[in-house]
Amino acid sequence: MTIDLRGIGDAVRTAATGRGQTVAAFARQALVAATGPNALAMEQLDVPASPSRSVAKLHLRMDEREAQVLIFKARALGLSYGEYVGHLVTGTPLPAPVAQRDADRRALRQSCDQLAALAGDINALIRLLRLAQGAEAARQFGDRMRGLEADVRRHIDLASRLVADPEDIR
Template sequence: MERSSRDRLSVDLRGLKAPLLARAQAQRLTPSAFIRGMLAAQLGPPQDAASHPTSTSPTRVRASRVRLSLRMGAAEARRIHEGARRSGVSVGDYLSGLAAGVPVFTDGGTRQAHVGALMASTAELATLSRHLHRLATLLASGNVEAARPYRAMLASLNADVRRHLALASTVLADLQPRRGTAQPADVWAR
């Protein structure tokens, strides 16, 4: 197994987590940066300091996102990574979407496929709009013969617009959390 370039150690804080988090937050540091600072003050610099680059500015707390560590079997982790890759989102966004019950993830679809279908339908609607503008121009100028080829388009206009609206509402609904579930912060507004 390949060794990580980062040194890690898990510690059972036995009730010290809350005061640790409060102190780190008060100093506007991540818990890891706070603990590294405390350890460095107690232990001094590492013997091979050149192999452990340090930052001159402490790591700041990012309030909008937090790290979540999960323990699971390798097969489950592969499925989650594959689902996130297939959906075109980060693992965190994928898991929060699953937890929120976003249908595009819970039903096995992909965000890109839904958005792609909506974009294609919107492009067709834009073409339809150009044809309608051309037809209106021809009719306004009294050129009825040149306007006749647009007759078939007018016959299917209602069905085409309704089909686009149905697709758009389905895609938008499938990209939102189901009612009654917790919504992940700003993930689906992108």
């Protein structure tokens, strides 16, 4: 669409620039205001849902400080700028920051190692009891066995949090 500004082009460009907008965005805002509050409600997004998730290129104009914040936040989450903006636009939850996901994976590995050692101790205890070499050897494992339930619960809570959302594990 072309709009004949009939001599007010300079004033429109100055007003748009003053608001940090393009002339097209400024004109659209004026048209929405003139149409009334129901104008945006009538607007429909005509993009078919596609399982192939085709990619469209989009250029944004924004304040330099806002652009720097966008770059910083996208990098902290391990997302591209487009993925980050896409999450914000669709209201999709953002993944945990990369550093947090890495820390969670390290904690999960450590927890798995501890559970593996604990399983070995349990097997050793079972062998001792089977050999009937008695109560003294079994008591040596007592302190480690008392914390078994708590250790397992901590591990399961951590593992559950990491695997609950496949998007969160990268």
